[in-house]
Amino acid sequence: MTTELPHERVPVGEARTRVIRSVRLLDTESVALKDLAGRTVGQAVTAPHNLPAHANSAMDGYAVLAGSAGPWTISAHILAGDNPAPLIAGTAAAIATGGVLPAGADAVVPIERVEVVDDLVTATAPIASGDFVRHVGADVQAGDVVLHPGTRLTPLATSAVAGLGLTSVACIRRPRVVVLTTGDELVPPGSPLERGQIHESNSVLVCATLAAAGCEIVRVDNVPDLADATRSAFAAALADADLVVSTGGVSVGPRDHVKPALLELGVTELFWRIATQPGQPVWCGSAPNGTLVTGLPGNPLSCLVGLHLLLIPAVRAMLGDDPEPVTVRAELATAINPLPERLRAIPMLLRAGVLEQLGAGASHQLSRAARANAVALIPTGTVELPAGTIIDAVPLT
Numbered sequence: 166m167t168t169e170l171p172h173e174r175v176p177v178g179e180a181r182t183r184v185i186r187s188v189r190l191l192d193t194e195s196v197a198l199k200d201l202a203g204r205t206v207g208q209a210v211t212a213p214h215n216l217p218a219h220a221n222s223a224m225d226g227y228a229v230l231a232g233s234a235g236p237w238t239i240s241a242h243i244l245a246g247d248n249p250a251p252l253i254a255g256t257a258a259a260i261a262t263g264g265v266l267p268a269g270a271d272a273v274v275p276i277e278r279v280e281v282v283d284d285l286v287t288a289t290a291p292i293a294s295g296d297f298v299r300h301v302g303a304d305v306q307a308g309d310v311v312l313h314p315g316t317r318l319t320p321l322a323t324s325a326v327a328g329l330g331l332t333s334v335a336c337i338r339r340p341r342v343v344v345l346t347t348g349d350e351l352v353p354p355g356s357p358l359e360r361g362q363i364h365e366s367n368s369v370l371v372c373a374t375l376a377a378a379g380c381e382i383v384r385v386d387n388v389p390d391l392a393d394a395t396r397s398a399f400a401a402a403l404a405d406a407d408l409v410v411s412t413g414g415v416s417v418g419p420r421d422h423v424k425p426a427l428l429e430l431g432v433t434e435l436f437w438r439i440a441t442q443p444g445q446p447v448w449c450g451s452a453p454n455g456t457l458v459t460g461l462p463g464n465p466l467s468c469l470v471g472l473h474l475l476l477i478p479a480v481r482a483m484l485g486d487d488p489e490p491v492t493v494r495a496e497l498a499t500a501i502n503p504l505p506e507r508l509r510a511i512p513m514l515l516r517a518g519v520l521e522q523l524g525a526g527a528s529h530q531l532s533r534a535a536r537a538n539a540v541a542l543i544p545t546g547t548v549e550l551p552a553g554t555i556i557d558a559v560p561l562t
C-alpha cells in the first residue's frame with residue numbers, strides 16, 4: 166500500500182535538471198600517471214607523436230618487398246626493439262611482431278604463409294604491399310585528440326595515456342563531499358543493538374557510491390537529532406565541500422531538523438520531493454558559496470535512488486562529464502505494477518539482459534536488495550507491465 170501525499174512532487178528529470186544547473190565545473194589539477202585511474206580528463210589529451218612511431222610488423226614472419234613470392238634468402242633477424250639496417254634487395258628478413266620494418270621492405274609474410282627449405286623462404290600465398298604492416302600513425306597521428314575533457318579515465322584510457330608516453334594529465338579536481346548522517350537510533354556496525362537502535366549503513370552506501378563516481382570523501386559526521394547540532398554540522402560541512410549529503414531527518418516529523426537548518430543557513434531550495442517510489446522525500450538546495458546540499462531520506466533504498474538519479478549526475482556535471490544517468494535496456498523477468506504518478510525505482514538483479522525482482526519493494530529492505538546490480542526504472546502508468554516488457558535500468562556501481 167502506498168499513500169500518495171498531496172504535496173507537489175517534482176518529476177525526477179526536472180529535479181535532475183535543477184541540480185545539474187546549480188553546480189559548476191570544477192578546476193583542473195595535474196595528476197600523475199599512477200593516480201590517474203578513476204579521474205576525469207580536464208584538458209584534451211593529444212598525441213605528442215604518431216603511433217606507431219615507426220612502421221612495424223603485425224606478425225611473426227618475414228619482411229620482404231612485395232612483388233614476388235620468393236624464394237628469398239634470409240639476410241637478417243629483426244626483433245622488437247631492434248633498429249634494423251635496410252633490407253638487402255631480393256632477400257627476406259625474419260621479423261618478430263613489433264619489429265621495425267627495414268627500409269626496402271613493404272610487407273610481412275606471416276610465418277604461417279611460408280615454406281622454409283634450408284635457408285630459402287617461399288611465400289605460399291600472394292603478398293601485397295602493406296600486408297601485415299602496422300603503418301606510422303595507424304593508431305593515432307601527432308596532435309590528434311585521444312581523450313576529450315570530461316572523459317573518465319578507465320583502466321583502458323589510463324593505459325592509452327601511458328602508451329602516448331605521458332606521465333601526467335590535467336584532470337578535474339575531485340568533488341569534495343561531506344556526508345552527514347542523522348538519527349539518534351543509529352549505532353555503528355560492531356556495536357550491540359539496544360531495543361530501538363539500528364546499525365548505521367547509509368554513510369557506507371553514500372561514500373562508496375560517490376567515491377566510485379570520482380569524489381573525495383572529506384569526512385562523515387554523525388549528527389544527533391537536535392536543531393542546533395544539525396545547523397552547526399551543516400554550517401561546517403558547507404565550508405568544506407562542493408557537495409554536502411545528509412541522510413534522514415528530512416521529513417516532517419518532530420525530529421526532522423534538516424530543512425529548517427538549511428533554510429536558516431541561507432541555502433536556496435531547488436526542490437523538495439521527487440516523483441519516485443521509493444526516494445520521494447529528498448530536499449536539494451544551493452548554498453550561497455555554490456555548494457550543492459542534498460537531504461536524502463533515511464531509508465536505505467530511498468537513499469540509493471537519490472544517489473543514482475540525482476547525485477551521480479551532479480558529480481558528473483562538476484567533472485564536465487555527460488550528466489545524464491547511464492541506462493541499459495533490459496527485460497522484466499516477472500510482471501510488475503507501475504504507479505500512476507511516480508517512477509518506481511526498484512533494485513533488481515540484471516543477468517543476461519533480464520531483470521529479476523529480489524522482493525526489495527519497500528525502502529527499508531536493504532538486505533533483500535543487497536544482491537542487486539541495477540535499479541529498474543518502472544515508468545508511470547496504470548496497467549501492469551507483463552514479464553518480457555523492456556524497460557530502462559541504471560547499472561549500480
Ligand code: AMP
Nearest residue numbers: 346348365366367413414415462463464
Ligand atoms: P528518517 O528519514 O530520519 O525518518 O529515517 C527514515 C528511516 O531510515 C528510519 O527507519 C531510520 O532509522 C532509517 N535510517 C535513517 N538514517 C539511517 C542510516 N544512516 N542508516 C540506516 N538507516 C537509517
Ligand code: MG
Nearest residue numbers: 347348413414
Ligand atoms: Mg531520523
